[in-house]
Amino acid sequence: MKKILVVLGCIIFILQATGCSSAGSGKNGNNKIVVWTQAAADHPEGKMFASRVERYNEANPDKLQVEIQNITRAGAGSGYIDKLNAAITANDMPDIFTLDGPDVAAYVDAGVIGELDSYMSNGFKEGFTDSIIQQGTVDGKFYAMGYSDSAVAVMYNEDMIKALPADIQAKVPAADEDWTWEQFVALARDIDTYAKSSSDAAFADYKLAVSTLLSDIASGSYETGTYYFTPLLWGNDSNIVAEDGLTVDGVLNGEKSLQALTSYAQLFAGDPLASASEPEKAFHTGKAPLAVAGFWYVNELKDNYPNLKYRTVRYPKMSEGYSGSYTPSGSWTFVKSGKITDEEKSKQVVEVMEWLTNDQAAEEYYAANGAIPSRKNAISVINTNTDNAYYNEAWTVMQYQVEKTNKARPVSVGYPYLSETFAKDVLLKIAQNQAADSETIQKYLDDTVKKLDMEFAKYKK
Amino acid sequence: MKRVKKALFYLLAIALALQFLIPLVWMILSSFKIDDTIYKDLGTIFAVVPHFPDLTLKSYQELLGYYNIFQNLFNSLIYASITVLAGLIINSIAGYSLARFHFPFKNVVMLFIIALMIVPIEAIILPLFLVVHDMGLINTMAGYLLPFFVNVMNIFLFRQNFMSYPGELIEASKVDGLGEFGSFCRIVVPSSVPMYVTVGILTFLASWNDFLWPVMAISNSGLMPIQVALNAIFSDTYNIFTSHMMAALTMVTIPIVLLFVVFQKYIIDGVVRSGIK
Numbered sequence: 001m002k003k004i005l006v007v008l009g010c011i012i013f014i015l016q017a018t019g020c021s022s023a024g025s026g027k028n029g030n031n032k033i034v035v036w037t038q039a040a041a042d043h044p045e046g047k048m049f050a051s052r053v054e055r056y057n058e059a060n061p062d063k064l065q066v067e068i069q070n071i072t073r074a075g076a077g078s079g080y081i082d083k084l085n086a087a088i089t090a091n092d093m094p095d096i097f098t099l100d101g102p103d104v105a106a107y108v109d110a111g112v113i114g115e116l117d118s119y120m121s122n123g124f125k126e127g128f129t130d131s132i133i134q135q136g137t138v139d140g141k142f143y144a145m146g147y148s149d150s151a152v153a154v155m156y157n158e159d160m161i162k163a164l165p166a167d168i169q170a171k172v173p174a175a176d177e178d179w180t181w182e183q184f185v186a187l188a189r190d191i192d193t194y195a196k197s198s199s200d201a202a203f204a205d206y207k208l209a210v211s212t213l214l215s216d217i218a219s220g221s222y223e224t225g226t227y228y229f230t231p232l233l234w235g236n237d238s239n240i241v242a243e244d245g246l247t248v249d250g251v252l253n254g255e256k257s258l259q260a261l262t263s264y265a266q267l268f269a270g271d272p273l274a275s276a277s278e279p280e281k282a283f284h285t286g287k288a289p290l291a292v293a294g295f296w297y298v299n300e301l302k303d304n305y306p307n308l309k310y311r312t313v314r315y316p317k318m319s320e321g322y323s324g325s326y327t328p329s330g331s332w333t334f335v336k337s338g339k340i341t342d343e344e345k346s347k348q349v350v351e352v353m354e355w356l357t358n359d360q361a362a363e364e365y366y367a368a369n370g371a372i373p374s375r376k377n378a379i380s381v382i383n384t385n386t387d388n389a390y391y392n393e394a395w396t397v398m399q400y401q402v403e404k405t406n407k408a409r410p411v412s413v414g415y416p417y418l419s420e421t422f423a424k425d426v427l428l429k430i431a432q433n434q435a436a437d438s439e440t441i442q443k444y445l446d447d448t449v450k451k452l453d454m455e456f457a458k459y460k461k
Numbered sequence: 462m463k464r465v466k467k468a469l470f471y472l473l474a475i476a477l478a479l480q481f482l483i484p485l486v487w488m489i490l491s492s493f494k495i496d497d498t499i500y501k502d503l504g505t506i507f508a509v510v511p512h513f514p515d516l517t518l519k520s521y522q523e524l525l526g527y528y529n530i531f532q533n534l535f536n537s538l539i540y541a542s543i544t545v546l547a548g549l550i551i552n553s554i555a556g557y558s559l560a561r562f563h564f565p566f567k568n569v570v571m572l573f574i575i576a577l578m579i580v581p582i583e584a585i586i587l588p589l590f591l592v593v594h595d596m597g598l599i600n601t602m603a604g605y606l607l608p609f610f611v612n613v614m615n616i617f618l619f620r621q622n623f624m625s626y627p628g629e630l631i632e633a634s635k636v637d638g639l640g641e642f643g644s645f646c647r648i649v650v651p652s653s654v655p656m657y658v659t660v661g662i663l664t665f666l667a668s669w670n671d672f673l674w675p676v677m678a679i680s681n682s683g684l685m686p687i688q689v690a691l692n693a694i695f696s697d698t699y700n701i702f703t704s705h706m707m708a709a710l711t712m713v714t715i716p717i718v719l720l721f722v723v724f725q726k727y728i729i730d731g732v733v734r735s736g737i738k
Contacts, residue, residue, distance in 0.1 A: 040693030041682030042528040069680045072693045079676040079692060086590040086677060092599075281703075285500040304496035304702060 033066045033345070033352055034094040038073040038080040038332060046070035048368040049356065056355050064345065066352055069094070088112055095337050095349050096356075101135040101146060101330035101408065102223075102415045105245060108138045109413040109459070114338040115141040119350035127359065131329035132374045134408035144333035145357040148371035151295045151398035151406065152228060152328040154184065154316065158309035158390075160289035163202035164194055173313050175393050176400070181232060184290075184316040185266045188273040191289055196271075204286075209273040211288040217428045218276055225423035227328050227409065228292055229264060234407055235318030235326040236260040240422050245412030246456045252422070253445035260318050261426065261445070262438045269436035276431040284308060294328075298394045299370045312394040315401065329406035331374070372402055379403055413459050414452075421448055421455075483509055488714070492520055492707035499703050520704035527705075528690050530712060537686040538716070540606060540675075541668040547610040548664045549657055555611070556619025557645055560626070571620075577613045582673065590677050605678040609668065615660045622656040623649065658727035662720060669717065687713050 035053065039045035053068040073080035087093045088110075099107060107113045117125070125133060125142055129149055136144035161172055168190045173179040188209040195203040216224040230240055238256035241248050251257065267274040283291035284305050291297070293312070301308055315327045334353045340346050355361065362373035363381045373379050382399050384392040412418055425448045426441075435441055486509045491499045493516040502508045507515070524530065558564075559571060589608055590599075598604025626649060634644040650657070672688040679685060694709050721728065 040528075040690070041685075042690065043693055044527075046682075070682060071676060071680065072685070072689045079673060079689075082586065082673060083590075083677045086587055086594075089587060090591055090594045092594065280503070281496075281500045284497075285503075304704075307497065 031064065033064050033096065033349055035066060035068045035334075035352070035356075036080075036084065036094040036097040037068065037070050038098050039070045040072045041070040043070075044368045045365075045371075048365055052356055052361055052364070053352075056352060064348055091339070093337050093339060095340060095345070096334055096353055097337070098147075098332050099144065099335050100223075100332050101132075101144065102410070102412075102419065104136060104144045104333065104335065105138045105411045105413045105415060107335065108143055112338050113143055113335040114340065114346070115143055116145070116336060116350055116353070117142050119347050121354060124354055124358075127375050127377060128357075129329075129374055129376055129379070129402060129406065131325070131402075131406040131408045132333075134411070135330045136333060138411055144335045145353050146331055146333040146374040147357045147361065148331045148365055148369075149329055149374045149402050149406065150331045150372055151401045152231075152315055153293055153295075153394070153397045153401065154313050155283065155291045155293040155297060155310045155394070156313070157202075157283070157286060157289045158311050160191075160195075160202045160206075160286070161311070163198070163200045164191065168194060172311075175311070175313055175397050178314060178320075179316050180320050181235070181263050181316045181318050185263070185273070188267070188290055192271065192273050195289070202286075203289075206289070207279055207282060207287040208275050209288065209290055210267060211278055211283040211291040211293075212267070212274045212431075213278075213292070213294075214274065214276045214428060214431050215278050215280075217423045218432075222420040222423035225427045226419040227330075228294075229427055230409065230422070231315060231326050231328050231407070232260045232264050232318045233257050234324070235316075235322050237319065237322055237324070239410060241410045241412050241418055245410060246414065246459055248418075248449045248452045248456070252452070253442065253449045258438055258442055258445060261430065261441050262436070263318060264427075265430045265436040265441060268431050268434045272434060274431065276428055283310075295370075295372055295398050298391060298398070301394075302388060302391050310390050310394075312390075312397045314397055315405075325405050325407035327401045327405040327407065328409075329402070330408050331371075372398065376403075414456050417455050418452060421452055425451065485714070485718075488707050489711050490516075492704060492711040493517060494704060495519060496703050499707070520702065520708040523702070524694070524705045524708045528694065528709075530687070530690055530709065532683065533685060533687040533690040534712065534716075536684055537669055537688070540686055541665045543606055544609055544668045545661045545664045547606075548612055548615060549661055551610050552612055552615040552660065553619045553650070553653075553657065554645075555616045556621075557623050557649065559616065559620045560623035561628075561631070574613045574616055578617065586673060586677060589674075593678060599678060600680045602684070605675060609671075609674070612664065612667075615664060618660055618663075619656065622653060626653070655727040655730035658724050659730075662724060662728060665720065666717065669713075 035049075037046065037049050039049060041047075041050070049070060050068055053066045057065050071080045071083055084093070084097060093112070099113075104113070120142070128136075128146065132146035132149055133142070135146060136142050156172065161169060168187070171183065171187045171190065173183070192209040195206040195209070213224050213228065226240070233239055233256070236256045236259055238251065238254060238260060240252050240257070242251045279285075279287050282288040283293065283297075284301065286308075292315075301310055317326060334356055336346070336349050336353060340349060357374065359373075359375045359377045362371075362375040362378035365371040366373050366378070366381050373381060379399060379402060382395050384396045384399065386392055409415070410418070426444050429435065429444055430441060433440075435444065490509065490511055493511075494502070495517065498515045502512075502515075559567065559574075593599055593604045593608065596604070598607070630648055630652075631644045634648045635641075639647060669686075670688060671686070672692055675686050675689055691709055691713060694705055
């Protein structure tokens with residue numbers, strides 16, 4: 001009996017002795033500004049935020065001090081998002097927090113985040129790239145300051161392409177040339193036909209023509225699919241949802257969307273060129289000569305696959321005549337709590353947000369992490385003059401797209417569901433069932449629209 | 462014929478063991494390779510057989526440069542140990558009460574316990590957060606650990622174990638002058654060590670593998686357990702190193718494997734005693 005009491009006593013003592021004092025959670029009050037981010041504290045991203053905050057506090061000792069908490073996320077955001085949503089429910093939310101760009105509209109609709117226009121410095125908003133402004137704007141008001149941008153291009157394996165006959169090689173565009181999805185699929189088809197009949201050593205490990213990361217959708221990362229392939233609809237002057245963010249009928253299942261998705265489906269027609277279950281790192285290891293590649297590939301290839309000779313060309317346009325923006329963009333953003341009632345505090349909160357996302361911050365984030373700057377003035381900081389020509393070319397292409405052709409994903413209060421449903425019920429289904437005819441695809445789209453309409457009915461007032 | 466049967470049995474056993482061991486061996490070997498080699502070796506014999514010229518400590522050096530893994534491992538060890546210690550005391554007493562005593566609504570309590578066993582943690586995480594928050598315990602060690610001292614599954618396992626305990630022994634100890642609690646501590650507990658070890662390991666594992674609750678309940682990064690660091694490595698979109706993931710997983714797995722190796726005799730015994738197979 002005594003032993004048990006001693007053990008329990010010890011446990012209580014340890015709990016009390018090591019109990020960490022409330023370091024920012026709890027009611028924030030007006031004596032500090034609390035910032036939550038989804039970056040891990042030990043990671044360069046978390047460290048760079050912490051460093052910016054530290055310098056803000058040093059430079060402004062007479063103002064409210066800023067306290068940052070970097071909360072680790074898992075996968076697309078769980079962990080961090082769960083904690084954020086719980087804090088919102090408990091009415092104990094931080095003053096500033098991060099959200100993934102496409103999720104902003106849902107939080108605006110819930111009245112959780114506050115608009116920034118009336119507190120921002122003159123001209124600050126205009127300093128962001130166009131797609132970052134689009135991403136942060138809901139119903140004409142600006143809510144979210146993106147601290148980095150993103151880009152997707154097409155990469156090819158130089159050794160494999162050089163092993164092809166000259167007529168096929170000629171189909172590969174230059175890094176500064178636009179090309180169409182049709183040309184991309186035709187190139188992939190030619191490569192596939194050649195690879196399957198060739199004994200060239202360059203194709204010894206060949207498994208499929210194009211790596212698309214569709215396997216990510218199958219494993220639950222739906223956003224990758226929507227992020228990668230919605231641009232095919234944009235490039236055909238269509239979208240997955242109308243401007244109001246809730247109308248899908250006539251848009252997602254409209255003629256232009258059907259056209260774009262039927263073209264997408266050519267990757268899986270007959271002898272498939274891509275797969276919903278492709279080998280892990282298929283492009284990196286020479287199993288796929290082509291890849292639809294996110295900006296993160298650039299540093300990954302430089303650091304982990306130094307022997308891979310890869311080249312980068314622009315993301316293909318669905319329709320040659322289309323002149324609007326169409327390439328993938330967007331990333332995580334800083335938003336302001338909508339519960340702050342003190343005007344003075346609101347002003348300082350936005351001042352801190354500007355400090356965390358200004359030109360200098362964007363440059364620092366690029367230096368620390370390779371994050372694409374979200375500020376027009378900072379894009380030039382991307383180093384395209386290193387001694388690695390492949391790295392330089394990749395960044396030159398992505399830099400061009402960020403400046404000229406990037407477009408934000410749709411602003412919709414139901415975006416998470418929209419993205420998941422589109423990726424799972426359209427993109428993945430086409431790939432898995434190798435559905436290439438427009439009748440089948442139209443049916444997938446109509447079914448998806450029905451599903452989305454039922455979900456979106458709750459948002460329509 | 463007997464020999465053939467035996468040989469077949471061993472072959473099957475080896476094949477089954479390999480099926481479980483190969484992923485573990487692949488993980489450990491991959492943690493000593495660079496990413497390029499990991500994927501090049503995939504599908505070849507070198508994925509699971511060491512090719513020494515390819516092995517390097519680079520991933521461990523880089524990982525430990527990025528993340529304070531040892532601090533996270535230490536935190537996890539402390540949290541898991543406290544949870545195991547407190548959990549064994551509380552849950553075994555509860556299980557013993559349900560097995561040996563008669564009190565009103567005992568069956569209703571048991572029904573609730575069984576019903577709660579099927580509720581996943583994700584379903585109660587928000588209410589749990591709100592309760593702990595309203596108690597002012599968010600971002601405290603108490604707020605993090607207290608909710609998991611009581612575990613319905615462990616209460617159930619102890620109850621099952623104590624149900625089959627010979628009542629005569631307890632009665633005899635009472636005749637010898639021990640009280641109810643004395644009998645429990647001096648007679649029942651010492652002869653139920655396998656059950657305690659089994660439940661202890663299950664509790665340790667649950668605490669060791671928990672990610673969601675620590676993120677919800679703690680904000681101080683210095684106090685985060687290993688799973689939080691692990692998720693940070695896995696969700697890194699800027700520095701995607703499979704070798705880092707494998708190195709981190711290896712470091713996280715080794716203590717658990719050691720635990721099983723040391724206590725395997727008790728685990729099997731405990732599982733048999735509880736009637737849970």
